Amino acid sequence: MRVRQRAWSISLAELRRYPEVGALAGFLAVFLSFSIVAPHFLTPASLAGIMTIAAELGLVAIGVTLLMIAGEFDLSVGSVLGVSAMAFALMARAGIPHLIAFLGALGLAAAIGALNGWVVTRGRLPSFIVTLGSMMFWRGVLLAVTGGFPIAYEEKSLLMFALSGRLPGGFHASALWFLGVALIATLVLTRTPFGNAIFASGGNPQAARALGVEVARVKQIGFILTAVLAALAGIIQFSRFGSVDPLRGEGMELEAIAATVTGGTLLTGGYGSVMGTVLGALIVGMVRNGLVLAGAPAYWYRAFIGLVLVGAVIINLRIRRSG
Structure with a gap:
């Protein structure tokens, strides 16, 4: 009996090294559940959706993950997504070449992220409060500029196709951007000194500073990356729909945090995984699509996400406290 308990303890201690475990369990549970109860869930069209x-x-969630590992929050990503789009x-619409417009929108997002990071690190203010104010400010600016009306754009370009064009099998090019960014972020986080600095800044800032890590600089870069990825997601959405409304991205910050936390990233910082966040985002996508295919009312979506989040x-x- 003691041998079995010891083996169980060792296996749990090993699992602590993998933040993705909870997300993987949630992913399998959701996938199997909808495969049974939702007709056409496993069809190519459903998987593409x-x-x-x-x-x-x-x-959006990948940027939030990197920032949360560094010990900070960004609640303004939904508004940044909308403003950038x-x-x-x-x-x-003003006739500016799409590539220049694309770079300009990303630059605007980078400036917003830099401002958020500067206020948080220089003013030593809680990022939760700073980015909450930023979220409300930029949403207000967006509503004021547009007068509350959506903007439509019917023309297409090679850039817009590269961002969200439909590929063979019904999938969109955005899937390639998602997987590519996830791979790069994983390599940066696990194989580079900057990745080590991110973990150190969130896990123990005092010790990180003693070792020569510029914690404020690491966090500021994290805010910029988070805003730029939110902008990329917003422009991809615009390329897919051909329009953008003043409420675009509203609530995205909560879904991104849900995907991140479901993926194993701790709210306290210093621990997390981009691959776990990928699984968390896939869980959200499966729940949203699966509920529709199962014929469930739309208002069950957030309730289901909440259950999956708490379970993960x-x-x-449980794994972190073992051993």
Whole structure:
């Protein structure tokens, strides 16, 4: 009996090294559940829809993950997504070449992220409060500039196709951007000194500073990357729909945090995984698509996400506290 208990303890201690465990358990549970109860869930069209949803949310969530590992929050990503998409739309309608409009929108997002990071690190203010204010400010700016009306744009370009064009099998190009960014972020986080600095800044800032890590600089870069990825997701959405409304991205910050936490990233910082966040985004996509196919009312979506989130967090904490 003692041998079995010891083996169980060792296996749990090994699992602590993998933040993705809780997300993987949630992913399998959701996938198997909808495969049984939702007709046509496993069809190519359904899988393509899931991947499209996961890609646009996942790009935002990857930035949120890196920032949360560094010990900070960004609640303004939904507003940044909307502002960037609207900026791209307005510049495109004004006749500005799409590539320049694309770079301009990303630059605007980078400036917003830099401002958030500067206020948080220089003013030593809680990022939760700073980005909450930023979220409300930029949403208000967006509503004021547009007068509350959506912006439509019917023309297409090679850039817009590269961002969200439909590929063979019904999938969108956004899936490639999502997987590419996830791979790069994983390599940066696990194989580079900057990745080590991100973990150190969130896990123990005092010790990180003693070792020569510029914690404020690491966090500021994290805010910029988060805003730029939110902008990329917003422009991808605009390229897919051909329009953008002033409420675009509203609530995205909560879904991104849900995907991140479901993926095993701790709210306290210093621990997390981009691959776990990818699974978390896929879970959100499966739930949104699966509920529709199962004929469930739309208002069950957030309730289901909440259950999956709590379940994944319980598994993650159980594993983290073992050994």
